[in-house]
Amino acid sequence: MSTSAPAAPATAPQPSPEDRSALDRYFKISERGSTVAREVRGGFATFFAMAYIIVLNPIILGSAKDMYGHQLDGGQLVTATVLTAAFSTLLMGVIGNVPIALAAGLGVNTVVALQLAPRMSWADAMGMVVLAGFVVMLLVATGLRERVMNAVPLGLRKGIAIGIGLFIMLIGLVDSGFVSRIPDAAHTTVPLQLGGNGHLHGWPVLIFVIGVLLTLALIIRKTPGAILISIVVMTVVAVAVQLIADLPGQAWGLTVPEWPGNPVAAPDFGLVGEMSLFGGFAKVGVLTGMLFVFTVLLSCFFDAMGTILGVGDEAKLMDKDGNFPGINKVLIVDGIAVAAGGATSSSANTCFVESTAGVGEGARTGLASVVTGGLFAAALFLTPLATMVPSQAATPALVAVGFLILAGSVKDIDWSDFTIAVPAFLAMLMMPFTYSITNGIGIGFISFCVLRLATGRAREVPAAMYAVSAVFVFYYAMPALGLN
Secondary structure (H helix, E strand, O other): OOOOOOOOOOOOOOOOHHHOOHHHHHHOOOOOOOOHHHHHHHHHHHHHHHOOHHHHHHHHHHOOOOOOOOOOOHHHHHHHHHHHHHHHHHHHHHHHOOOOOEEEOOOHHHHHHHHHHHHOOHHHHHHHHHHHHHHHHHHHHOOHHHHHHHHOOHHHHHHHHHHHHHHHHHHHHHHHOOEEEOOHHHOOOOOEEEOOOOOOOOHHHHHHHHHHHHHHHHHHOOOOOHHHHHHHHHHHHHHHHHHHHOOOHHHOOOOOOOOOOOOOOOOOOOOOOOOOOOHHHHHHOHHHHHHHHHHHHHHHHHHHHHHHHHHHHHOOOOOOOOOOOOHHHHHHHHHHHHHHHHHOOOOOEEEOOOHHHHHHOOOOOHHHHHHHHHHHHHHHHHHHHHOOOOHHHHOHHHHHHHHHHHHHHHHHOOOOOHHHHHHHHHHHHHHHHHOOHHHHHHHHHHHHHHHHHHOOOHHHOOHHHHHHHHHHHHHHHOOOOOOO
16 A cells, blocks of 8 residues: 555665575565564554453453353453464464464454353363364365455455455444444434544543544654554553543543553463363254354454455555465464464454554564564563553554555456446445454355346356355355254
């Protein structure tokens, strides 16, 4: 994306291979037009943009009970969440060499907590997540997953990228409190409102607004470290405001910006290895168990696919045909991360769209992921410190990056070909409107196949697109068939 900051000039002189350090050569830093400083800044920006998962994932999983009434321990969940994010992200950096961070997937953890666990034990539910990870790796090994990704037309890929941009912007707006869900008791069909009651008020929202303006101003001025500078500055401001105003904790949401009394805490690895691969099938039966695994697989598969394509496009990692060179390494790490999440009881780990915050800082290689993974590893012992950054200071990056993704991709869609334009349009809108990357991809795929069939261009649709669209049709029909 040409407007990303701070992007390296396309004509920047590259050092000769013999003049490059081993670190540079391994991660292809100069080759991709980046620098070590940009990668480090990008790694920090991504970590702060997604550090909320350290708090949010334990809340989602810890609030649910399995069929025996058991709940997972909050402290152990924090350790499991951080440990798996560190392992998966470091692996992505070293093996995949892309600036994509991984952690417990939102949406998948809800499926595990609300669909799987109530029907079996927690160990059984996490075993099914591990099985889903094994299936993902099998699909990668057979080349099927890469064929599916390469079968997606370029215009639809751009629509998916834009949808992710709009989605992460909405995540930023919601997590910051700038917009909120209207309660069901209001009996209105309008789902969202400005602020908490139709109006903006309070210091936290003001900090978010100032953060958005600061981030955009720094990006427009092409200031190195724009996103990270904004996160740090607004965190300092938030800490000062909380110190002076002593706001109630609920005013900030998940994270109150206070300096922790003791920034060091010992990790508790009690949940690591607590899973049963096939125990769930004895509880719910083979067919239902397979459908549960399929549900986890589908969410992980396509959420990751959309994120990888979106981040890869934003980071200029695609070739001239819109394909992602070396994507198999990225996909196999993603499969490992899904299984690792089940093995640690943190739920399936997957690629995070917040990685675009690091890309916006100029990150182009796996070194940024190594930095992010290292910060997660440090958070094992510094969890109180890592979670002091409020969402109001971190989410302005998501709003800014959402705009930059849209600006860099919308012009590449052939709007004159409605068989591409309409599916791209539906994909980009359904992601934020349904709060799901998977739904956006599914609706985009199905509409693309239907429109090509309707216009007599059926042979132009790759077989993989038909196959995946059929899977999505079945997925959406499962409740009507009594299979969900």
